[in-house]
Amino acid sequence: MTENIEKFLTEFTASITSGTFVKLTLGNYKGSDLHLQKINIRLIKTNKGIRLFFLYRHDSRDIAKNYTIPNGQVLIRQLLGTEFFSGHLFTTRNDFQLDIGRKNSRLNVGKPAFKKAPPLEHDRKKEKLIDPHSVYLNALGITNTNGEVGSQQQSKWRQINKYVQILADLLDRSDLKDRTSLNIVDMGSGKGYLTFAAYDYFKNIRGVDVQMTGVEARSDLAAIANDVARASEFDGLEFVQATIDSYPLKDVNILIALHACDTATDDALFQGIRSGADLIVAAPCCHKQIRKQMKPPPMMHDILKHGVMIERVAETLTDGLRALLLERAGYATRLFEFISVEHTPKNNMLVGTKLAEAKIPTISKPRSAI
Numbered sequence: 400m401t402e403n404i405e406k407f408l409t410e411f412t413a414s415i416t417s418g419t420f421v422k423l424t425l426g427n428y429k430g431s432d433l434h435l436q437k438i439n440i441r442l443i444k445t446n447k448g449i450r451l452f453f454l455y456r457h458d459s460r461d462i463a464k465n466y467t468i469p470n471g472q473v474l475i476r477q478l479l480g481t482e483f484f485s486g487h488l489f490t491t492r493n494d495f496q497l498d499i500g501r502k503n504s505r506l507n508v509g510k511p512a513f514k515k516a517p518p519l520e521h522d523r524k525k526e527k528l529i530d531p532h533s534v535y536l537n538a539l540g541i542t543n544t545n546g547e548v549g550s551q552q553q554s555k556w557r558q559i560n561k562y563v564q565i566l567a568d569l570l571d572r573s574d575l576k577d578r579t580s581l582n583i584v585d586m587g588s589g590k591g592y593l594t595f596a597a598y599d600y601f602k603n604i605r606g607v608d609v610q611m612t613g614v615e616a617r618s619d620l621a622a623i624a625n626d627v628a629r630a631s632e633f634d635g636l637e638f639v640q641a642t643i644d645s646y647p648l649k650d651v652n653i654l655i656a657l658h659a660c661d662t663a664t665d666d667a668l669f670q671g672i673r674s675g676a677d678l679i680v681a682a683p684c685c686h687k688q689i690r691k692q693m694k695p696p697p698m699m700h701d702i703l704k705h706g707v708m709i710e711r712v713a714e715t716l717t718d719g720l721r722a723l724l725l726e727r728a729g730y731a732t733r734l735f736e737f738i739s740v741e742h743t744p745k746n747n748m749l750v751g752t753k754l755a756e757a758k759i760p761t762i763s764k765p766r767s768a769i
């Protein structure tokens with residue numbers, strides 16, 4: 400029985416050595432983890448060298464880890480026949496299907512499904528700032544193992560790229576543009592799509608020494624994101640489980656809050672102002688707080704009688720007030736649509752750039768009440 404396992408492992412090692420390896424899947428899991436289904440393994444190139452990237456596919460979430468080639472080989476050897484009872488090795492010469500039974504095992508050799516091994520080099524297309532082959536994009540389900548963006552993920556992919564482009568432009572227009580180090584916090588980071596992309600861009604494209612923290616209320620999301628950060632070998636990126644208002648900030652250059660729910664955006668703006676962040680970038684989400692307080696005057700009653708109308712007014716008032724509050728705290732503001740509504744209707748972006756003391760205008764009293 401072990402003979403076929405050894406043959407399979409020999410083919411695996413040979414495919415890596417000869418550059419014909421495409422990917423390997425371990426399946427038919429019989430271990431103790433109730434949620435683990437299979438492991439997809441491929442080669443990646445990280446800043447520290449070539450690694451075997453393991454994506455542990457669970458029924459509800461994925462965990463990404465990477466190993467040096469020798470360590471990954473040892474692990475695969477340990478797992479086959481103990482926890483995983485099938486292996487599918489894809490190479491550009493042949494595909495190998497290993498099935499391990501109680502007494503016997505079978506190794507079938509077939510024609511290769513793939514003619515070319517996937518590229519290892521970071522093949523950054525000029526028009527995109529983010530490499531679709533990045534480990535984190537695969538681990539977060541945006542791309543498949545070949546670096547292709549899934550049809551359901553196109554919108555998210557465009558959002559990520561647009562967002563990184565905006566951050567790059569904002570940085571270039573600010574006094575931070577020549578900084579060699581940046582401290583960035585992302586408030587309400589969720590699964591971290593945008594946090595990873597921003598870190599990757601600043602660190603790996605612009606070569607800035609980045610310390611970035613994603614602050615997220617949900618411990619499960621923070622844990623997944625930390626796994627992916629480690630697998631990507633993003634040493635300066637970490638996620639902490641905390642609420643936005645309670646997280647202590649110090650010496651922040653850029654504070655980001657993207658679609659942090661409802662008043663969590665306000666907590667983030669407040670934290671940005673209090674810590675004196677140089678740049679505050681927020682894409683507000685729902686605008687429920689003001690909506691509850693709004694009582695249209697009689698002449699507007701009928702005009703605003705439809706829920707959608709009052710919602711839009713609430714959104715406009717909320718974000719307008721947020722901009723004014725930032726200005727009062729010494730920030731120059733810009734409010735614009737950062738992506739077309741077809742991708743997300745929550746597409747306002749509010750940017751505050753801290754002004755030097757001398758440039759802060761005196762705020763006049765509002766001329767009349769709303």
Ligand SMILES: C[S@@+](CC[C@H](N)C(=O)[O-])C[C@H]1O[C@@H](n2cnc3c(N)ncnc32)[C@H](O)[C@@H]1O
Nearest residue numbers: 587588589615616641642643657658659660663
């Ligand atoms: C809509 S998701 C956006 C995630 C991410 N910023 C993005 O744009 O992909 C909002 C996230 O903010 C988190 N969140 C909401 N209120 C929060 C708070 N007060 N403190 C920390 N995290 C919060 C939620 O748990 C959720 O993961």
